[in-house]
Amino acid sequence: xxxxxxxxxxxxxxxxxxxTRARDQGLRVVNSLQLSIMVGTNAAQVxxxxxxxxxxxxxxxxxxxxxxxxxxxxxxxxxxxxRVAIVGYGRLGGSLLGYKGFAERGFDIVGIFDADPAxxxxxxxxxxxxxxxxTVRSMDHLEDDLRELGVDIVILTTPAEVAQEVAxxxxxxxVRAILNFAPLRLRLPDDVRVKEVDVSVDxxxxxxxxx
Amino acid sequence: xxxxxxxxxxxxxxxxxxxTRARDQGLRVVNSLQLSIMVGTNAAQVxxxxxxxxxxxxxxxxxxxxxxxxxxxxxxxxxxxxRVAIVGYGRLGGSLLGYKGFAERGFDIVGIFDADPAxxxxxxxxxxxxxxxxTVRSMDHLEDDLRELGVDIVILTTPAEVAQEVAxxxxxxxVRAILNFAPLRLRLPDDVRVKEVDVSVDxxxxxxxxx
DNA sequence: GTGTGTGAATTACTTCACAGCC
DNA sequence: GGCTGTGAAGTAATTCACACAC
Numbered sequence: 001x002x003x004x005x006x007x008x009x010x011x012x013x014x015x016x017x018x019x020t021r022a023r024d025q026g027l028r029v030v031n032s033l034q035l036s037i038m039v040g041t042n043a044a045q046v047x048x049x050x051x052x053x054x055x056x057x058x059x060x061x062x063x064x065x066x067x068x069x070x071x072x073x074x075x076x077x078x079x080x081x082x083r084v085a086i087v088g089y090g091r092l093g094g095s096l097l098g099y100k101g102f103a104e105r106g107f108d109i110v111g112i113f114d115a116d117p118a119x120x121x122x123x124x125x126x127x128x129x130x131x132x133x134x135t136v137r138s139m140d141h142l143e144d145d146l147r148e149l150g151v152d153i154v155i156l157t158t159p160a161e162v163a164q165e166v167a168x169x170x171x172x173x174x175v176r177a178i179l180n181f182a183p184l185r186l187r188l189p190d191d192v193r194v195k196e197v198d199v200s201v202d203x204x205x206x207x208x209x210x211x
Numbered sequence: 212x213x214x215x216x217x218x219x220x221x222x223x224x225x226x227x228x229x230x231t232r233a234r235d236q237g238l239r240v241v242n243s244l245q246l247s248i249m250v251g252t253n254a255a256q257v258x259x260x261x262x263x264x265x266x267x268x269x270x271x272x273x274x275x276x277x278x279x280x281x282x283x284x285x286x287x288x289x290x291x292x293x294r295v296a297i298v299g300y301g302r303l304g305g306s307l308l309g310y311k312g313f314a315e316r317g318f319d320i321v322g323i324f325d326a327d328p329a330x331x332x333x334x335x336x337x338x339x340x341x342x343x344x345x346t347v348r349s350m351d352h353l354e355d356d357l358r359e360l361g362v363d364i365v366i367l368t369t370p371a372e373v374a375q376e377v378a379x380x381x382x383x384x385x386v387r388a389i390l391n392f393a394p395l396r397l398r399l400p401d402d403v404r405v406k407e408v409d410v411s412v413d414x415x416x417x418x419x420x421x422x
Numbered sequence: 423g424t425g426t427g428t429g430a431a432t433t434a435c436t437t438c439a440c441a442g443c444c
Numbered sequence: 445g446g447c448t449g450t451g452a453a454g455t456a457a458t459t460c461a462c463a464c465a466c
Contacts, residue, residue, distance in 0.1 A: 005457065013415035017394060031425060040396050043425090044459055051427055059426045060466040077418045084414070091309050095302040101394060101411045107418075153417055155410075177417040179410070183228060183312060185251050193420045195413050199366075199390070200312045202406050203295070204224035206364055206388040207288045207318075209404045216435065242447060254447090255437055262449055270448045271444040 001075070004052045011049055012072050014039050019069045031062035078106045085111035085151045085175075087166060088158035089119055089136050092181060096155060097124060097132065111149045115139045115162070139166070146173030153177040160184050167194075212286070215263045222260055223283050225250050230280045242273035289317040296322035296362045296386075298377060299369035300330055300347050303392060307366060308335060308343065322360045326350045326373070350377070357384030364388040371395050378405075 018038040022030055032043040032050075039046070050056050050063070053075055057063045073079055084107050086093045096102075097109060112124045112134050120138035137145055146154070154170045156163060156178055163182030170178060177193045180186055186194050229249040233241055243254040243261075250257070261267050261274070264286055268274045284290055295318050297304045307313075308320060323335045323345050331349035348356055357365070365381045367374060367389055374393035381389060388404045391397055397405050 007457065009416055009419050010412075012419070013409075013412040014396075016415070017412075018396075021395070033425085038396065042459075044461095045457095047426060048428080048458075055427070057426050058466070059464070060424045062425065075419065076415050077421055078415065082414070082418050082421075091306040095306040096410065098302050099410065102414070105411050105415065107411070107414055152421055153414060155414075177421055179413055179417060184232075185225075185229075185249070193417055195417055197408070197410065197413060198224075199307065199310065199408065200316050200318070201221075201224040201228075202390055202408060203293075203313070203318055203364060203366075204227070204287050204289065204316065205220055206390060206404055206406055207293050208220050208223070208286065210288055210293075210363060210388055218435065244447090253437075255439095256435095258448060259436075259450080266449070268448050269444065270442070271446045273447065 001053055004075075008049045008052055011039065011041075012076055015046075015049070016069060016072050016076070019065055019072070023065045023069070028065055029062045030065055030068075032057075035063070073106075080106075082107050082152045083110045083150050084108060084153045084155060085113065085146060085149065086155045086157065087113045087139075087142070087170060088156060088181075089114035089116075089124065090157060093155070093157040094124075096157065107153075109134065111137060111145065111151060113137045113139050113142060113145070115158070139169075142166070142169050143173035146170065146175055151175050153179065155179045155181070157181045212264060215286075219260045219263055222250065222252075223287055226257075226260070227280060227283050227287070230276055230283070234276045234280070239276055240273045241276055241279075243268075246274070284317075292317050292319050293363045294319055294321045294361050295364045295366060296320070296324065296357060296360065297366045297368065298324045298350075298353070298381060299367060299392075300325035300327075300335065301368060304366075304368040305335075307368070318364070320345065322348060322356065322362060324348045324350050324353060324356070326369070350380075353377070353380045354384035357381065357386055362386050364390065366390045366392070368392045 018035060032046040036043045036046045053071055056068055056071055086097060086109060089112050114120060114136050119136045122136055124132050124134045124136050154175050156167060158166050160182045163184060164186060167178060167186045167188060171188050171192045176191060180194055180196050183198050188194060229246060243257040247254045247257045264282055267279055267282055297308060297320060300323050313320060325331060325347050330347045333347055335343050335345040335347050365386050367378060369377050371393045374395060375397060378389060378397045378399060382399050382403045387402060391405055391407050394409050399405060
């Protein structure tokens, strides 16, 4: 596994999702064409992508679903659980906390932070849903708390105005990966990986294609 | 404006966002280097991107902020308001409804749909916030309602199990662009543009880079 | 025969570097 | 002098096409 292209990395989680569905449907083996239809590309792309991870298939047969899933999970670092904190507990933070897909994919929400003193100290419950067992923390000791909790990834959902400042504190807390929902580009040291999520950007791209 | 690369299109909304901030700071003119720092690329990239839209700058000077914003808005089709409907009014749908960034960028939420009879007919209010003036519609007449409302883009936030079926009805309602939050790939006719948003995919990509 | 793995060919995107205009 | 616009050069990603393993 010399060097895997970025675009291939972006597709690996999608392969994983499709493989999960294939397995749930009772499939034990898939070939590149079947997979390509599920993910919406072509067979050559699938074979090339997977070949970066090693010789995972069997010629004349295809790919064993279980072992392929294990391989991809390994490459993505999902074999051990990742520790995630949500920083900014507004509507969006709350809706992310309630998303079941995280736990299923090995992401454990281990901390929730909000600067609002009215929220801090209260239990972070999903209304009408199971209690999470988590308490919303104030941001007074954000750096120390993140370090103590051993957080790998922060989901940042603060207002844009404070996002840069908070992100710097997150980085100071030893966190090296941030999923940023605040609509601005964070300026952080190169060793901190940032991925931007902005629904309005996606809408604008769709708008372009409408002509 | 012959053919604009996809990647350039993806960056246009980001330029727009940075230009808005620049203008709010009182800047009337920016050059490619300044812009590149704001968006996090390099000056050559900025010039190349913008050159696809026409000769928008002035040599020796830079780009006029206002007219550049107008140009990009035009290309993205944001000069007239886009009509958006949210289909699936759960936690996520509700949190998207409350996002101020939509209206600011010319996206009007004109309809909200949910299959749950307990929600249908009730006002779609943001708890403790301004009323939206919208009523949650049942999905009984989804196709007709979408057509009647003149919806350009649907934000799909239904559970994965029904997403494909609902998406087909959305397409049948004449909608040609879907922002899909359900974690599966929709199979739709080629004339319907789909953009996937999946936070767990983004987390998995970050997880890879953690090593 | 069937379907993978992969060099080679193609296509797409980015960066360079400089002519041209203000 | 300063900065854009753009061909040309350089990289990266995708697709082709076929040898090879089962």
